[in-house]
Amino acid sequence: MTAAGEHSAPGAAAPALPVLAVAGLGLIGGSFALALRQAGMVSRVLGVGRQASTLARARDLGLIDCAVSAADAAAEADLILLAAPVGALGGILAEMGPALRADGVITDAGSTKMEVIAQARAALGHRIGQFVPGHPIAGGERTGPEAALADLYRGRAVILTPLPENTAPAIAMVRRAWEACGACVEEMEAAAHDCALASISHLPHLLASTYVVQVAQSADASRRLRLAGSGFRDFTRIAAGSPEMWRDIFIHNRDAMLAELAAMRNVLNDAEQAIAAGDGHNLQRMLEQAADVRRNWRQEQSE
C-alpha cells in the first residue's frame, strides 16, 4: 500500500480510514501504523513527533508517508493515535484541539487513563467526545521506529475506557482499528484500568527498578552482578525500560500506585516476620500460594 491510495483503481474498496495520524513513532505507534497498512485499512499515514531524525527514519522504514505538525494532523486525519509518553500527551492534545477535524477521532496508547483523560478534557474542552481513551497491553524493551512490528498486537489485549461524551461511531472506529491489528478489545472503567495496571505492570516495574538500585548500591555490587543468573535476568528485565516513560506513569498513576505499594508492604512484612521467626509453616503456605497462582497463570496463557 502506497500513498497513492486516494487514486486507487475504480472498483477498489475505499479504505476504512483514509488518513491515519500517529504521534510518537516508536514501538507502539510504529507497530499500529504498520499493522493498519498491512490490513489495507489506511491510505496515508501522517507522522507527528518532536525529533526530525525519528520522523525521517519512520518515513524511510515505510511507517509514515510524511511528517506533519500536530495541528495539521488534527485537521487532516480520520483517526489519530497518540503514542508518545503519557507526560507529553497533554501538550500534544492542546496543539491538536483548535484544529481538530469535526469528524476526526483521537485515541491514545497511554499506560494510565485517569490523568490522561483529565488532560484531554482540559485540552479539548467541548470536543472531548472526539477522544476515545485506550491502552494496548503490549510492549517491549526495544524502542524507536526500527522496533515496529506489524504483528505486535496480534492476540494482545487492548483496553478502551470510553467517556460518556464518546459517540458510538467514534468508539467503533477505534475498536475496528485495533481489531484490524489483530488485538482483542475490551472496555473498562478508567479507574478500574488504572488500579489493575498499577498492580500488574507499574508495581512490578517499581519493584524491579528499586531492587536493581539496591543491588547496585551494595559494597560488593560487582561481585553480585557477576554471580547473577537467569532468575535475576528475568526478574529485572523490565527495569531496563525507558526512565522517562516510567517516571510519567508512576506520577500519573500515583494514587493507585500508593495503594498497591501499601498492600504489597503488608504481604512482605508478613513474610519477613516468618523468616525472622523461622516460621517454615507460614512461609511455605505463602510460597505455595504464589507457586500455584503463577503455574496456573502460565497454563492459561500458555506463555
Next chain:
Amino acid sequence: MTAAGEHSAPGAAAPALPVLAVAGLGLIGGSFALALRQAGMVSRVLGVGRQASTLARARDLGLIDCAVSAADAAAEADLILLAAPVGALGGILAEMGPALRADGVITDAGSTKMEVIAQARAALGHRIGQFVPGHPIAGGERTGPEAALADLYRGRAVILTPLPENTAPAIAMVRRAWEACGACVEEMEAAAHDCALASISHLPHLLASTYVVQVAQSADASRRLRLAGSGFRDFTRIAAGSPEMWRDIFIHNRDAMLAELAAMRNVLNDAEQAIAAGDGHNLQRMLEQAADVRRNWRQEQSE
C-alpha cells in the same frame, strides 16, 4: 559408559572418579551425573533418594546405575554430590558420616552455605575435612530426573567455599569434577557467598512470591491476572519454583535475607516518597540508575 567400567579393557585409562554417588536425582543432581558420564570421568553412579519411583526413573534414564542407601553410598563412593533441598542435607550427612570411606569426598549443591556447613560439622565431626561445600549457580523451573541436562553447567559459575579442614586434594577433586561439567569454578568465603546469593537470588524470589500473593489476594485478582502481560510473566517466573526448597533457603539464610530486605525497604521507601510528592526528578534519577545497571549487565552477559 556402562557399569562395566571396572572391567574395562587393558590399556584404557581409569576414570578419575570410579564411583560417583548423587543424593537427590533432580535437575541439579541428575545433570551432574549425566555430565560426568559424558566426560568419561566416572564408571559407576550410585543414586540416593527418599522416593523409590524417582530412583527408578533416574535409573531408566541412565542417570544412575543403581540405588543404594546413604550409608552404602558413603562407604563406596570416591565423590558424593548432595543435591537434595538444603533442609534435608543435615539428615543425609548424619547417615553418611559413620560409614564414610576414609578417602571419600562429599560436596553439595545447596543454595546456602553457612547453615549447611554448621550441619555438616555436627554430622561429620572430625571427618568434616572430607566435606567441600559448593554451589552451582544454575537451575530452572523443571524438576525431577527427566529435567537433567548434560550441558546444564556449561559456562555457568560454581562457587566452592572450602573449609580450613579441607585438604588440597579434596578441593581439587571437587573442582575437577565441576570443570569436567564445563563449569567455571571460583572460591569464596561462605559468608560472602550467602550475602551475595541473598541479594541476587533469594531476595528476588521473595519479592516475586510476595508480589504474586498480593495480586492473588486483591478483590479483582482474576481481571488483573487476565490483563497481565510479558512484564508480569518475566517478573514472576521464579515464583513458580519449589515452595519447600525456597522455604528452606529463606530460613537457612535468615540473617542475610533480613539485611537485604532492610536495604531494599530503604530504597523502596525513597521511591514511594518521590511518587507521593510527585518528585519526577528523583524518580527519574532512580529509574535511570536501574536502567543503566540492567542494560550494562545484559551486555556483559550477552543474555
